[in-house]
Amino acid sequence: MSEHQAPAERAEQPERPEHEDGERYGEFVRVVRHGYVAELVLDRPRAMNAVSTEMARSLTAACDALSADPDARVVVLTSSHERAFCVGADLKERNGFSDAQLRLQRPVNRAAYTGVLELPMPTIASVHGFALGGGFEIALSCDLIVADRTAVVGLPEVSVGVIPGGGGTQLLPRRVGAARAAELIFTARRVEAAEARELGLVDLLVEEGTDREESLALASRIAANSPVGLRAAKRAMRLGWGKDLPSGLDLEDNAWRTVAFSGDRAEGVAAFNEKRRPNWPGE
Numbered sequence: 001m002s003e004h005q006a007p008a009e010r011a012e013q014p015e016r017p018e019h020e021d022g023e024r025y026g027e028f029v030r031v032v033r034h035g036y037v038a039e040l041v042l043d044r045p046r047a048m049n050a051v052s053t054e055m056a057r058s059l060t061a062a063c064d065a066l067s068a069d070p071d072a073r074v075v076v077l078t079s080s081h082e083r084a085f086c087v088g089a090d091l092k093e094r095n096g097f098s099d100a101q102l103r104l105q106r107p108v109n110r111a112a113y114t115g116v117l118e119l120p121m122p123t124i125a126s127v128h129g130f131a132l133g134g135g136f137e138i139a140l141s142c143d144l145i146v147a148d149r150t151a152v153v154g155l156p157e158v159s160v161g162v163i164p165g166g167g168g169t170q171l172l173p174r175r176v177g178a179a180r181a182a183e184l185i186f187t188a189r190r191v192e193a194a195e196a197r198e199l200g201l202v203d204l205l206v207e208e209g210t211d212r213e214e215s216l217a218l219a220s221r222i223a224a225n226s227p228v229g230l231r232a233a234k235r236a237m238r239l240g241w242g243k244d245l246p247s248g249l250d251l252e253d254n255a256w257r258t259v260a261f262s263g264d265r266a267e268g269v270a271a272f273n274e275k276r277r278p279n280w281p282g283e
Contacts, residue, residue, distance in 0.1 A: 091244070228259050264278075
């Protein structure tokens with residue numbers, strides 16, 4: 001295992017039976033529970049998870065439900081397709097749209113990407129195969145991206161006459177810097193896994209076929225921590241990005257105050273002093 005791969009240690013992680021379907025949100029999205037880890041599965045394999053209008057609605061509904069679920073401490077986005085995470089927008093569907101229909105569809109699509117971005121708990125994208133256009137934007141909307149060695153990522157929208165419209169023009173520069181993002185978006189080039197890790201397009205590079213396993217294991221380790229602390233830390237980091245340091249520190253202070261007097265803080269201190277694992281109340 002290379003230095004860029006996920007650590008070998010494992011928290012206890014229940015295995016999902018292959019027949020388990022989980023909770024359905026429309027036809028193309030489902031959520032499978034692994035204790036405090038929620039696996040959000042992109043499940044349109046016949047179209048390599050291309051984001052149609054119906055799939056966008058389903059993704060939004062699933063994210064709305066997870067956002068309101070206090071038992072979902074970490075969300076892992078996975079794919080049911082063996083060779084792709086998500087190939088982006090459903091261009092076959094869009095080819096049949098009139099200009100008026102495209103305008104009407106835009107808020108539906110945007111809500112799906114925003115739904116992933118605004119999930120209040122830590123999120124991990126588990127990527128293998130193609131993650132292109134809107135598919136890569138879904139991954140970029142997550143806090144961490146775990147990719148196996150088959151992954152190919154990119155934002156090729158300008159090659160078909162549009163621009164990244166699922167957050168890519170804003171999220172990619174925040175991840176890799178303005179100049180690197182410009183090169184990738186302007187050339188529309190695809191980036192294979194090893195280079196993607198070197199450029200910071202993905203965070204962990206794992207062996208072929210292990211991205212889901214590694215992502216769920218990482219999520220399990222994260223979920224062992226305070227859910228109040230996790231959400232507050234994510235909120236502080238997201239809201240503080242791009243602000244001047246004093247403003248960012250004020251945001252951090254506000255986030256600290258939301259956890260300092262919480263039940264989670266009291267339980268964490270007690271568990272530390274009693275040398276036991278905490279039983280987080282989540283409030």
